Amino acid sequence: MATAAITIRKLDDTVKSKLRVQAAEHGRSMEEEAREILKEALNKSAATPVDLAASVRRRFAAVGGVDLPIAVREAIRPAPDFRK
Numbered sequence: 551m552a553t554a555a556i557t558i559r560k561l562d563d564t565v566k567s568k569l570r571v572q573a574a575e576h577g578r579s580m581e582e583e584a585r586e587i588l589k590e591a592l593n594k595s596a597a598t599p600v601d602l603a604a605s606v607r608r609r610f611a612a613v614g615g616v617d618l619p620i621a622v623r624e625a626i627r628p629a630p631d632f633r634k
Contacts, residue, residue, distance in 0.1 A: 558584075 566580075573583035 569580050569583060569587075573580045576583060576586075578586070
């Protein structure tokens, strides 16, 4: 498996400081800590399936539901007889 290198520019000093502290707490280098954070974040999002219906319900829950009248249905027509 090939490995790639990336450079992260314009990283906020606060973020860099937090990364340094977290890496030290885990006994890792900042680079290794960043790799682990990325790996965990990407694996977590890939493992969580998206339920579209649940997402739509959550999105519109505050608006409330809509009660629609049940349509009156007619009897089903008899199937055509193709033997004639």
